[in-house]
Structures are given as C-alpha cells and as structure tokens.
Amino acid sequence: MTQENSIQTVSVVGLGYIGLPTAAMLASRRTRVIGVDVNKHAVDTINQGKIHIIEPGLDSIVRDVVREGFLRATTTPEPADAFLIAVPTPFKDDYEPDLTYIEKATQALAPVLKKGNIVILESTSPVGATEQMIEWLAALRPDLKMPTTNGVDGDIYAAYCPERVLPGQVVRELVENDRIIGGINKVSAERAKAVYRIFVEGELLETNARTAEMSKLTENAFRDVNIAFANELSLICDKLDINVWDLISLANHHPRVNILQPGAGVGGHCIAVDPWFIVNKTPGEARITRVAREINDAKPEWVVSKIKAAVDKIAATGKPRCDVNVAVLGLAFKPNIDDLRESPAIHIAESIAQFSESRMILVEPNIEKLPRQFDGYELTDCQEAVNTADVIAILVKHSAFEKINFSAKPDQIVIDAVGLLN
Ligand code: SAJ
Numbered sequence: 001m002t003q004e005n006s007i008q009t010v011s012v013v014g015l016g017y018i019g020l021p022t023a024a025m026l027a028s029r030r031t032r033v034i035g036v037d038v039n040k041h042a043v044d045t046i047n048q049g050k051i052h053i054i055e056p057g058l059d060s061i062v063r064d065v066v067r068e069g070f071l072r073a074t075t076t077p078e079p080a081d082a083f084l085i086a087v088p089t090p091f092k093d094d095y096e097p098d099l100t101y102i103e104k105a106t107q108a109l110a111p112v113l114k115k116g117n118i119v120i121l122e123s124t125s126p127v128g129a130t131e132q133m134i135e136w137l138a139a140l141r142p143d144l145k146m147p148t149t150n151g152v153d154g155d156i157y158a159a160y161c162p163e164r165v166l167p168g169q170v171v172r173e174l175v176e177n178d179r180i181i182g183g184i185n186k187v188s189a190e191r192a193k194a195v196y197r198i199f200v201e202g203e204l205l206e207t208n209a210r211t212a213e214m215s216k217l218t219e220n221a222f223r224d225v226n227i228a229f230a231n232e233l234s235l236i237c238d239k240l241d242i243n244v245w246d247l248i249s250l251a252n253h254h255p256r257v258n259i260l261q262p263g264a265g266v267g268g269h270c271i272a273v274d275p276w277f278i279v280n281k282t283p284g285e286a287r288i289t290r291v292a293r294e295i296n297d298a299k300p301e302w303v304v305s306k307i308k309a310a311v312d313k314i315a316a317t318g319k320p321r322c323d324v325n326v327a328v329l330g331l332a333f334k335p336n337i338d339d340l341r342e343s344p345a346i347h348i349a350e351s352i353a354q355f356s357e358s359r360m361i362l363v364e365p366n367i368e369k370l371p372r373q374f375d376g377y378e379l380t381d382c383q384e385a386v387n388t389a390d391v392i393a394i395l396v397k398h399s400a401f402e403k404i405n406f407s408a409k410p411d412q413i414v415i416d417a418v419g420l421l422n
Contacts, residue, residue: 006081006194007031007081007082007194007195007198008031008032008081009031009032009033009034009079009080009081009082010023010026010031010032010033010034010080010081010082010083010084010195010198011033011034011035011036011077011078011080011082011083011084011109012026012033012034012035012036012084012086013036013037013077013083013084013085013086013087013105013108013109014036014037014085014086014087014088014101014105014123015035015036015037015039015042015043015046015073015086016037016042016053016086016087016088017053017055017167017170017269018086018122018163018165018170019035019037019084019086019087019122020035020042020046020051020053020055020058020062021055021058021165021170021171021174022084022086022122022163022174023035023071024058024061024062024065024071025061025171025174025175025199026198026199027065027070027071028061028064028065028070028199029198029199030070031070031198032070033065033070033071033072034072034073034074034077034078034080035071035072035073035074036073036074036075036076036077036108036109037073037075038075038104039052040075042073043073043074043075044073046062046066046071046073047066047072047073048066049062049063049066049067050062050063054338054339055167055168055170055171056168056169056171057171057172058170058171061171076108077108077109077111077112078112079112079114080112080117081116081117081118082117082118082119082120082191082195083109083113083117083118083119083120084120084122084195085102085105085106085109085119085120085121085122085123085133086122086123086163087101087102087104087105087123088101088123089101089102089123089124089125089129089277090273091273091276091277091280095276095279095280096280097125097126097129097276097277097280099125099126099129099132101123102121102123102125102129102132102133103136106119106133106136106137106140107136107140110136110137110140110141111140113137113141113144113156115144115155115156116155116156117156117157118156118157118158118159118188118191118192118195119133119134119137119156119157119158119159120158120159120160120161120192120195121133121158121159121160121161122160122161122162122163124162124216124217124220124270124273124274124277125160125213125216125277126213126217126277126280126281127210127213127214127217127277127281128210128213129160129213130158130159130160130182130184130209130210130213131148131184131209131210133158134146134147134148134158134184135148137156137158144156146158147184147185147187147188148184154185157183157184157187157188157191157192158183158184158188158209159181159182159183159184159188159189159191159192159209159212160182160184160209160212160213161179161180161181161182161192161196161212162180162182162212162213162215162216164177164179164216164219165177167268167337167339168336168337174199174200175199175200175201175202176201176202177200177202178202178203178204178205179196179200179202179203179204179205180205180207180212180215180216181193181196181204181205181206181207181212182207182208182209182210182211182212182213182215183206183207183208183209184208184209189206189207189208193206214278216274217274217275217277217278218278220270220271220274220275221274221275221278221289221292223260223271224266224271224272224274224275224289224292224293224296225275225288225289225292226259226260227260227261227262227263227266227271227292227296228266228291228292228293228295228296229259229260229292230244230248230259230260230261230262230263231262231263231265231295231296231299232295233247233248233259233262234262235302243422244262244419245261245419245422246422248261248262261397261418261419262299262417262418262419263299263344263397263417263418264299264300264303264330264344264345264348264395264396264417264418265296265297265299265300265303265344265347265348266296266297266299266344267333267334267341267342267343267344267345268333268334268339268341268342269341269342272293272296272297272342275289275290275292275293276293279293299344300344300347300348300351301351303344303348303393303395303415303417304348304351304352304355306393306415307326307348307352307391307393307415308355310391310413310415311324311326311358311390311391313413314390314391314413319390321357321358322357322358322359323358323359324358324359324390324391325358325359325361325388325389325390325391326352326358326359326360326361326389326390326391326392326393327360327361327363327380327385327386327388327389327391327392327393328345328348328349328352328360328361328362328363328393328395329363329382329385329386329392329393329394329395329396329398329401330345330363330364330394330395330396330397330398330401330418331343331345331346331349331362331363331364331367331395331396332345332364332366332367332396332398333345334396335396335397335398335399335418336366336398336399337366338364338366338367340364340367340371344395345395345396346371348393348395349362349374350373352393353374353377358390358391360377361377361378361380361385361388361389362374362377362378362379362380363379363380363381363382363385364379365382365398365400365401366398366400367379382400382401382403382404383404383405383408386404386405386406386408386409386412387408387409389409389412390409390411390412390413391412391413391414391415392406392412392413392414392415393415393417394414394415394416394417394418394420394421395417395418396418397418397419397420401420402420406421
C-alpha cells in the first residue's frame, strides 16, 4: 500500500477536553475536520461556533474554524482519511479499565472505514488497547486486511498517539509539546506522523503502539509517585514537628533532588486514574505505583481529621459547636482553575458538611455558583471568610489567596494543606 495520498479530511471521534481542541487545531491549519460525538448538545453547540467545555483560548479558534467551514460536528461518523479517537477510558469499581467508549467509537466508525485510512487512538489506555481496537475492527470489517495480521500489506494503518497537554494550557501545549507516535507497524507510524505534522511543532517521536501506551501511563504514574512522596513527607513532618515546606525547599537545593509539593490530595481525571491501568495489568510488579495511589487517595481524609481536631479544640474552650465557623479555601482540583471535577477539596468539604454541626463557609474565587451538593451554603469572599472563621482549611494554592490578610483573628486555627502561608 502506498502513502502518496495526503491527509485531506480528519475525523475526530469524541469532542471533549482533548478531542475538541485537537479538532480545532487541525481545522485552524485549514484541514477539513469532521468532529463526531454522541452528545447532541455538544454537536449543536460546536456547529454554532461555540464550545461546551472550559479551556482558555479555545472559544475563538472554534468560532473561526466553524465560520470558515473547516470544522463541522455530527453525531454519526462520515468517511475521512484519518480517524482520531479521543473518548474517555474510566475504570470500573475494581480499577479494571473500561474500554466501552473505545469499543463504541470503533463500532461507529467501522462502516465508513476505507482502504488507505488511518485509525489513531489517543484515549489514555492500558497496554494492548490498540491491538484490541484492531481486533474489533477486524471483526466488523472482514473485507479489510488489518495491519496486525498483514504487516505492510494491511489495508488500513493504526497507531496509538497519547496527548500530554495540561488543562488550562491545552491550546499552546497541543502545538508545542513533543508527541509520541506509536505505530502498530512502521508504515502506520509514518502515516500518523503526517497527521500530527499538520499542527504539532514539537518533535514527533516514533515507537511502537505498546510502548506509546505505556509511556502515557508512565508519565502520569511518575508524577503520582512523586506527589505521594511529598504527601508522605507531610505526614512524617507533622508527627516530627518539622515544617514540610521548608524541608522540601532545603532538600531541593541538592543538585539532583526535586521533590514535588504536598497537597490536599491528587485530583483531576488523569493522574488519579492512569496509574491503576498499570497496577491492574501487572499487580505483582507495580508495587510503588499502587502504594503511591493509596497514599494520595488517603490524603483528603487526613486533612479532614486535622479539621475535626481543630473544631474539637475550639469546642473545648467552651464555644458551642454550632457557633464554630470552618472556612474552606479552595474547591478546584488544582490552583487557578475553575474545574471542580474529581477534586480532593470537594471531597473534604462534603465530609465537613456531614460530620460537623459547625458552620461551613465555602470560598472558591474561580467560580460563580456552588455545585448542587452544597445547596444551602453560600459562596463567600476570601477575606470575609477568613475574618469570620474559627478554623481555616486552605485546600488549593490559588493566587487569589495570596492577598488575604490572615492575621485578622488571633485565636484562629489554620490548616494549610498546600503551603500557601510558607
Ligand atoms: N499536585 C500536587 N502536588 C504537586 C503537583 C500536583 O498535589 O506538586 C496535584 C494537583 O493539585 C492536582 C493533581 O495533583 O490535584 C494533578 O494535577 P497536575 O497539574 O499534576 O496534572 P493534571 O491532571 O492537570 O495533568 C496531568 C499532566 N501530566 C503530567 O504532568 C505528567 C498532563 O501533562 C497530562 O496531559 C494530563 O495529566 C493528562 O491528560 O493525562
């Protein structure tokens, strides 16, 4: 099979936090892009030139590419030269990866697949998922020769190419980051490179599909393990009466030491999930990876126990528990964003709401409205919350909190889970 055909039309299946920005970047380079999503609301919104997700800088790009006719969304796949799958891969209750969305995307695009097409999987996946995707395609399209069984003589190409973008900086990082291109065979890698060359200015690093799958998981597990070490240090230092922030800052002056920061726990949709894909495949070997997950998952409960102890201490002075004000500073899953999904701070606030007869004051400067589970609570201004609180729990290191004057009330107890005051 020759590769003389250039990539004219790309279909991006899954128009979420990765799929939509990727579709927009391809379209901004004047490639015809057909976006596919099962969510009709998302499809309609995009076709109006608007976006249904929050990502800085994305709205104007989508508006322009839709207006110029380079991006169009639909609920049903249409023929294209390249198919890019960017659907979610959650895990089940026992941490087994759930590939249902990839299977459904494969089933949807199979009828329009043609000889010479490339199918690229971008969704974070366990090792072997690309081979599994090809098996599904083989069963659905027995008329097409698959690259896994026919090598260079396959009718289609397939590759695994993970994204590595940081939420909040997706538009820039999609273009600038180096990209791993995991071909199911050599010709597939070459074909996939032709797709990414359309908008990626970083290096395109060629490897096989299994290594590329493992590479994505490794990057996020590496960060998780490093954060777990910092979180473990925060517990150790609390016992030994040492300031963990000073300790880490001092240790990081060593030329070969670079410890990350302890926090209220690890949130988001990637770092707290992806390491389990490694543990699930190789439970006997992935020991540090598993323990790191357990340490980071346990951190929010540890913060809750500290808040409980602080409330008890205030109550012991004779103040009725119902008059103890607990201010929660920050609800987002990390600093300076408005994303509350999978946030340890939300988990902590929910726990306080359950255990405490005290009044909870919620502060999140990056949102306008509290999520539904906090109906009955009011979103409060930072300084006002600090002025009235008996216990302050700082859960996210938002820049907006740096301006707060924390010396308003001398008998307050401050639990600084993120080192804001250091
Ligand atoms: N966190 C800490 N201490 C730190 C750093 C982070 O507690 O020193 C916490 C954050 O507060 C947050 C969580 O970890 O709750 C995750 O935040 P993050 O900024 O480390 O990562 P994400 O989830 O926003 O994005 C990660 C990135 N992966 C790596 O840095 C290896 C990003 O490049 C990936 O593209 C993304 O996961 C993904 O989609 O997989």
